[in-house]
Amino acid sequence: MKRKGANNTYFGNITEAFDTLISGLKTTWKHIPLARKKRSAKNVDSDKYFEKQEGLFTVQYPRFEMPVPEKGRYQLHNEIEDCIVCDKCAKVCPVDCIDIEPVKATEEIGKTSDGTPKRIHAAKFDIDMAKCCFCGLCTTVCPTECLTMSQDYDYSTFDITDHNFPFSKMTEKEISDARADLEKAMEEKAAKARKKAENRATSESSEKSSEAAKPKAAKPKFKPRPMKKKIDSDTDDNKKDDN
Ligand code: SF4
Ligand code: SF4
Numbered sequence: 006m007k008r009k010g011a012n013n014t015y016f017g018n019i020t021e022a023f024d025t026l027i028s029g030l031k032t033t034w035k036h037i038p039l040a041r042k043k044r045s046a047k048n049v050d051s052d053k054y055f056e057k058q059e060g061l062f063t064v065q066y067p068r069f070e071m072p073v074p075e076k077g078r079y080q081l082h083n084e085i086e087d088c089i090v091c092d093k094c095a096k097v098c099p100v101d102c103i104d105i106e107p108v109k110a111t112e113e114i115g116k117t118s119d120g121t122p123k124r125i126h127a128a129k130f131d132i133d134m135a136k137c138c139f140c141g142l143c144t145t146v147c148p149t150e151c152l153t154m155s156q157d158y159d160y161s162t163f164d165i166t167d168h169n170f171p172f173s174k175m176t177e178k179e180i181s182d183a184r185a186d187l188e189k190a191m192e193e194k195a196a197k198a199r200k201k202a203e204n205r206a207t208s209e210s211s212e213k214s215s216e217a218a219k220p221k222a223a224k225p226k227f228k229p230r231p232m233k234k235k236i237d238s239d240t241d242d243n244k245k246d247d248n
Pocket of ligand 1: 138
């Protein structure tokens with residue numbers, strides 16, 4: 006399409022410039038009286054959410070904030086006291102942004118608020134929100150409902166690594182103690198299993214040697230009588246009976 010004024014005369018271009026300026030200013034002037042009105046903040050649940058509003062469409066953030074939907078997917082939050090470190094959320098995550106390091110406890114370490122026993126320590130529970138695609142799958146599989154999408158969304162940072170949120174509350178010492186306890190328990194279990202296997206082997210060998218020492222029972226000699234003779238004798242008997 007040929008641009009208006011292109012390849013036109015010098016004065017033609019000047020006229021076009023004025024036309025464009027006036028057209029732009031008309032739009033600006035039209036909005037000046039409307040700018041006195043502000044768009045009212047309406048919750049998505051409101052029936053009037055899609056009602057056409059006039060005036061300024063931007064808000065003076067962060068002094069003013071637009072309401073967010075109650076069930077919106079924003080920042081993930083893990084109530085770590087209720088987490089049983091089952092790893093389901095990490096397994097279902099399509100982008101692998103949940104990083105869990107479980108350390109098995111040697112005994113029950115507490116209960117969640119819904120009464121589920123906790124048997125695994127969360128040495129690490131990190132969620133990298135920079136990778137998260139907000140699909141919400143992790144929250145649906147969580148058996149204790151400790152992983153939720155909160156309504157917090159203002160997490161602007163200068164460094165992308167700041168979007169990695171750690172939820173584990175264990176100190177380095179607690180983690181190393183838990184690991185040491187687990188290692189000790191595993192060693193004890195392995196020693197018990199070894200001893201059990203040794204005892205079984207000893208009893209089996211003693212059973213075998215006692216069996217070998219026993220005299221073998223003599224096999225009964227059994228010779229079946231030849232059938233022919235029996236048949237002959239039966240025939241003789243029959244003959245006798247006939248006589
Ligand atoms: S919302 Fe989706 S992408 Fe984000 S952590 Fe959960 S499963 Fe992963
Ligand atoms: S699914 Fe829930 S309970 Fe299991 S590890 Fe994830 S946050 Fe914890």
